[in-house]
Amino acid sequence: MSLEKYQKKVKNFFENIQKQKTAVLHHRDPDGLGSGIITFKALEKITGKKPDFMQAVEYDEILSLIPELEKKNFKKIIMVDLSVDSMGEKIKQFEKFADVLIIDHHKVYQNLESDKTLFIKASFISDIDPSKYPASKLCFDLFSAQTSLEEFQWIVCCGILGDMGFEQWKDFFEQTYEKNSTNLKELEQLTELINAVETVEPEKFDELVIEFVNAKNSDEMKQSVFQKDVKKLKEEADKWLKDFENAEFYEKIGLYFFIIKPKYDIKSFVSNTLSQKYYDKTLVVVQDLGKTHLTLSARRQDFKIKMNELLEKATDGIGSGGGHVPAAGGRIPREKLKPFKENVLTILGEK
Ligand SMILES: [Mn+2]
Known part of the structure; x- marks a missing residue:
């Protein structure tokens, strides 16, 4: 089905939305923030009304919002950059x-398509x-049929x-530099800012979202109260990027297996950074934050091995995992590290 047909379906969904209580849930990362804000701005421009509730969430927080949203009579729920279809039947309680x-x-x-969804x-x-078609761009393309969102391309x-x-999306970036008077360096720094808050002060992520919503342009975000978090993120990430020389390397299967014990949840930042250099290797980062579960991040940018399938299979029966072909995540109880690693090696053909 084409983009135009989905643009029409979205238009139908927006009909009469100004009379109904509306909630926007988005992922707590840069693409989640981008798609959440584009949804906010589109609602505001198209219907004249802001969402009544907006929140950044991780997967384990979504279902717990159901009783409150139901009780408060919410009639429209919009979820962006969240693969809620991986969560099983409970997600249907919203509809x-x-x-x-x-x-x-x-x-x-x-x-999950239905009469209600x-x-x-x-x-x-x-x-x-x-x-490579992030939710921010997808939301932008879907909503742009009803209103111009060009002023928000930087987001x-x-x-x-x-x-x-x-x-x-190089062409889109070129347009954005012109239309929003910005440049790649500035946009990269903003993305780092979002990563920093997500990592260092995740509980304040919604405050960062408000700053973005209120910012007239990318330049204004340089004054963000959260700029201090960037330094903290970089210090911690640099420490672990240096420690990468201690990662285990399995040459035959091109695998780096890297265990980190950072202060903050930096695994995505670390694995993204490493995967730019080691784009044709499989990177599995296991993060130990001292909790009952270890969290996982897998990267491989040449698409030769599917990271979502690797983590789905390697955590089967012991934890959970999934995501994209080049970038996936997951979690396992800490006592399952050994079987998880064995699974990874077996799946990749080392054993
Ligand atoms: Mn995304």
């Missing part, structure tokens, strides 16, 4: 009391690998950079 719009670019786990994945609209670019989609 018992509200119309649901899901816009996402992760792998399709289950088609409009379900849009990047792969329904484009042949581009969905990991879309942060989402694209966060998901490492720059190569795919």
Whole structure:
């Protein structure tokens, strides 16, 4: 189905939305922030009304919002950059009391389309690998049929950079430099700012979102109260990037297996940074934050091995994992590290 058809479906979804309580849930990372804000701005420009509730979430927080949103009579729920179709049947509790719009670019786990739910994945609209069609750009393309969102392209670019989609959207970036008087360096620094808050002070992420919503342009964000977090993120990340020389390397299968014990949740930042240099190697980063579970990040930018399938299989029966072909995540109980590693080696053919 084409982009135009989904643009029409979105238009139908927006009809009468100004009379209904509306919530926007978005992922807590740069692409989640970008797609959340583009949704906010589109609602405001198209319907004249801001969402009544907006929140950055991780997957384990989504279902717990259901009772409150139902009780407070929310009738429209919009979820962006969240592969909620990987969460099982419970996610359908939303459509018992509200119309649901899901816009996402992760792998399709289950088609949630129904009378009440409009379900849009990047792969329904484009042949581009969905990991490189970030939710920020997808929201921008879907909503732009109803209003001009050009003044917010710089925010879309942060989402694209966060998901490492720059190569795919170079022309869009060129346009953005002109239209929003910005440049690549500035946009990269903003993306780093978002990564920093996500990592150092995740509980304040919604405050950062408000700063972005209120900013008239990219330049204003340089005054963000969160700039101090960038330094903290970089110090911690640099420490672990140096420690990469201690990662285990399996030459035959081109695997780096790297265990980190950082102060903050820096695994995505570290694995993204490493994967720019080691783009044709498999990188598995295991992060130990001293909790009951270890968190996982897998990267491989040449698409030769599917990281989502690698983590799905390697955590099967012991934890959870999934995501994109070049970038996936997951978690396992700490006592399952050994079987997890064995699984990775077996799947990749070392054993
Ligand atoms: Mn994304």
